[in-house]
Amino acid sequence: MSGLSFILAGMLAAATPFLLAALGELVVERAGVLNLGIEGIMALGAVLAFIVVYHGGGHVAAFGLAALSGVVLALVFGWLALGLRANQVAVGLAVGILGQGLSSLIGNSYESLTITGIPKLALPGLSALPVVGGLFVQDAVVWLTLAATAAIWAMFRFSRLGLILRAVGENPHAARAIGYPVIRLRLWAVMFGGAMSGLAGAYAATVYTPLWADGMIAGRGWIALALVVFGTWLTGRIFFGALLFGAVSLASLVAQTENWAVPSQLLSALPYIVTIVVLGIITSNKRLLKVNGVASLGEPFGP
């Protein structure tokens, strides 16, 4: 398999954990809330999903439990940050640390154990194409994540719900004045974001690398957060950002196996460097940020 077809075949799966978490956070931030706890929510979802699969509960139950645990942690965040109007940055970090701590604790006796992933489904015809064929052989979660991306794009673009979420994020006081329950809508968004982060963790631990190692989320939650900003809160750009990150991660693996004369540490750092550079370029365009940005992001709101 050539380097290029390897990257093409693997980049969607590599992008999926980022994409799931970033889509969730996109909805949360569009509603005006900043939840920095993604990394911890992913870690808890990952370990719970792993344990369910390890004990033979199956992947569906595993993803379900991971999503549920994400909602529970998101509710803790929501109660403190929305209900009690605590500082969202501080609460998000605290919830994230809680999730990571719980993940280490629960996963302690499962360290280094492995499970089997889920089969890949090929699109007939397209998957037989040379070079790009691998792109059309993916597991069910990847296909569902792509569908979710399209659905969220359509929601923000066409639906009333998307309009309401944007309104709540732009000007919560005006949204309340015209009769929308701002806190309740934000809480729903936060719960959705938690569920998506839980799913992202579950995918990372039970499908993408089906083994348990403490700290295996390895900063994916933070990258997802960065992708939301990098994508200037637009679904399409977040999708391409996640894809870029997945592709660059795989490219650095290819470079290592082909013994390029570059230190492997530098190659492993490449996805992060690319993300930082692209983020820097995007955020230097203040116009773009102002047009697409969320005006009330992170501000506590009380009637």
Place this chain on the structure above:
Amino acid sequence: MTKAYGQVVANDAIDLTVGRNSIHAILGENGAGKSTLMKLIYGVESPDAGEVLWDGQPVTLSSPAEARRLGIGMVFQHFSLFETLSVVENISLIVPGKKADLAARIRALGQDFGLDVDPFADVHSLSVGERQRVEIIRCLMTEPKLLILDEPTSVLPPQAVGLLFDTLRRLRDRGVSILFISHKLDEIQSLCDHATILRGGRVTGNVDPRQHDAHDLARMMIGRDMPPPLHADPLPVGDIRLELSALDHQPDDPFALGLSGVNLRLHAGEILGIAGISGNGQGELARLISGETRLSPARRDDIRLMGRGVAHLDPAARRALGFAFVPEERLGRGAVPEMSLADNSLLTAHPLGLLKRGLIDRRAEATFTAACIRDFDVRTSGPEAEAGALSGGNLQKFIMGREILLKPQVLFVAQPTWGVDIGAATAIRQRLVQMRNEGVAVLVISEELEELFEICDRIQVLHKGHLSPSLDARTTKAEEIGRWMIGAAGVPA
């Protein structure tokens, strides 16, 4: 209805009856309790005591959604529109339906009531008057039986006020009751058939405004006779203190308006007023003059202060040349809300010996602050009071005092009396005229045309980033200023 916020009783046992086919005025000064009463009626706040009868039935108004379902609509003073959404998207947040159908209804209503607006325009690209039309249309589409308008004319040029009144009369004739909140007596006399007057949270009058003269209404509103307007005698002017020549500037902010070809000359011993509806470039003009926005050194002569090119200098350097500035936002730019008045004095008055070898001289700071509080009649517990705890008028007096005590050569004040009660506003205006008489060059940006006519020697009007030629405040009519305000008087397109 009674509503208290902590110790302050904003509404004290208020009775109000609004009839069918009536335009009913709520008249009162800032802080009289008008806004609180409207919030109670629109369900934004819940009353501590009292009840609401709607068509004779007792109802509980627990949320704006509840109020809207009964048929109560409200047009807010500070609009509740979403800038990044289009007109029709804003409206669809309240009114169900397909965008195309809604757009057609928006156009039809616009024709019926003289509320012309493009349904597909983004709200951030609309003028303030257009935004108000969108708010009114949005209310009308919910078919309200009672429409509340909170100070709707404060953002409109004189011509647009007439149009708005025509719209409101047409609505009344079709059976909509209107609650019209204002502190402008002439408007209420020309439009309303009933007026409830509030003072200090209580009802002080329930009258037909057409049967009373402005004098009576004013007495009910402020509890004493109106302070007489003061007109400054013309004085010979001195040298040019501040000059803007052909100034062009496009700010970074995509929602902000650029300035083009702005010419302005401010002399010692005069007051120059900048009129215009907010959002026509006032904010950017103020930042350019104050130094918050700086230009490149190559363009230093675009702004000249005391005969020197200063467009590249920061605010501190401009202040060192004898410039003082009172910004529009008292909390956040004029003063730090969380800091004491004494520490707020330090912010701009530190050159007056409040520092000793780089450290704060607390005694000098307290003395200065106490002097400012005394000389400018600031009602507060003392220099240690938090700036954010003062009322708008008192804080404005304090900030004005702080800047005046700097003995500036050029004093620039944005919206000197915005949200300030009549008594404090008169005191502030008198101070500005006094400064002028002492030979200070005074520049004022204001949306209140009456205020500019009262104190200014000359007026220039800002519209869509263009500044009109200088107009003599003593001979120019309000209608002419109004034409400049809406760009109908020969402004380059």
